Amino acid sequence: MSDNDPSLRECPADVDLGRVWTSVAAQVWRRQPGWLERAAGRLLRSPGLARALLTTPSLLLPWLIASIVVLAAGAGATLDSGQPVVALLAPAVAAAAIAYSYGPGIDPAWELSCSMAVSDRMVLLVRALAVFAVNALLGLAASAVSAGLTGPGRPGAAAASGAAAAVTFGWLIPMTAVCAFALAVATLARSANVGAAAGVAGWLITVLSGRVASGHFGAAVTDTVLFLPYLAIGVTCAAVAVFATRIPRGRYR
Amino acid sequence: MNVEITELTRRFGRNQAVAGVNLQAGTGVYGLLGPNGAGKTTLLRMMATVIPPTSGRVRLLGRDPRAYGPRREVRRRLGYLPQNLGYYPGFTVVEFVEYFALLKEMPAARVPAAVATAVERVDLGGRAKAKLRTLSGGMLRRVGIAQAIVNEPELLLLDEPTAGLDPEQRVAFRALLRDLGQRATVVVSTHLVEDVGAACSEVALMDQGKIVFQGTPAELTARGTEQGTGDAPLERGYTAVLAAARS
Secondary structure, eight states: OOTTOHHHHTSOTTOOHHHHHHHHHHHHHOOOOOHHHHHHHHHHTOHHHHHHHHHGGGSHHHHHHHHHHHHHHHHHHHSOOSOHHHHHHHHHHHHHHHHHHTSTTTOTTHHHHTTSSSOHHHHHHHHHHHHHHHHHHHHHHHHHHHHHHOOTTOHHHHHHHHHHHHHIIIIIHHHHHHHHHHHHHHHHHTOHHHHHHHHHHHHHHHHHHHHHHTTOHHHHHHOGGGHHHHHHHHHHHHHHHHHHTOOTTOOOO | OOEEEEEEEEEETTEEEEEEEEEEEOSEEEEEEOOTTSSHHHHHHHHTTSSOOSEEEEEETTBOTTSHHHHHHHHHTEEEEOTTOOOOTTSBHHHHHHHHHHHTTOOGGGHHHHHHHHHHHTTOGGGTTSBGGGSOHHHHHHHHHHHHHTTOOSEEEEESTTTTOOHHHHHHHHHHHHHHTTTSEEEEEOSOHHHHHHHOSEEEEEETTEEEEEEOHHHHHHTTSSSOOOSSHHHHHHHHHHHHHHO
8 A cells, every 4th residue: 555545645644544444344354154054063062163064065975975984884783683783883983984084094184173172073073963963854855855755656756755764763863862862962071082971871772772662672682693793892992082082193082 | 493303304204204303493594405305394294283293303483392382482483385385266365364364363453464565575566455266376386484483483494486477576586585585584485496596505416315415506516517417407416415325
């Protein structure tokens, strides 16, 4: 800017034009958070986590990978296999996919995230909730649309509607609830580890109580054939926990 | 002292990346020089609390980052630019800087002004609303610098910050460094000795995981008066110290 500019000649000498411009820029560039982000910020006690929640689907590649694996795991979990193992293993697979997609595997800014005051594990919990919640909404929409298309002579639509409803109500919505529960516990306890443990416990109780209701609980916990799969689940969950929070070549515990 | 490092080591399997580093740093701009694989990035990552040391002691801003509470406090006051910072291509410049300002737990009401200030300081005001996918490499590097300084950090760690910047931007960046160094501890890891000569009040030279020289740029230059190779006096000092360390 030139001192010869007529519009500036009347500007008092003690006015810092740089600061004025920055204030104007701050107002012009300011992003107004929507009601959902404001509500999430209050619930999570962190505007940063609320922003992470809302931006999760916009990170396209991680979103696609996480969603595909989550839906595949959901399809497996909702098959009537007669064994609780599949339902117990599916969340570990889904968690691994989310951790990989939004973790060191693909997230380009993961190392930077690891130097932030908001815990990267809390961010991953938030990402998991977003993945399941948005896919649950899409699943509901798909169920409604395919139900609307059913009719005589359209057996495919009826089958699609049934499958979409089964994955949505038998997997996506319960897992959304489990993730929300885990996040709530993590927020209250101020510990992502405690929240994740609560989520795992919640899902275990849900699956095993289903076995109780169907009268198969005893078989689910005493059948020696299931011990190896249970061990695999335990190892997978531990691997997920380690992988989800690692950074290449070590990190703080 | 904002940085107090004592006998710091870091191993990756059999490879000893950092081998017994001692460093104290108060307010000012500190240059971290050294060849590839000298351990600069690993040292910076430990100072950024991204990875823990294998052994030794680190105190940052008067706190021990091993415990969660103090580490979180350090991170609120920390600015860090990793060597290979990736970007979210769908974010705008302002959105990216704002996102990390919020993750640094800045008060939400202060964030818009802080973001505007940071974006202006790296001269990206004209591209503030541009998607990151549309920016050049040098502009992206400046976005990275903006996110590092958005919280007015007391400890600023920059790993190869001038990589991809054109000469004009590098001159402007050095001025920014000198300004930041008046109030904060700024540690800059770089290969470019001219950046160190122009902006740093002190310099440490690393080789094979150890600090082999610590002093002012003038003192490093003086080491190269009789031996050393290079086009500039500081380069000659750099090569002379490295040669002496390896002999």
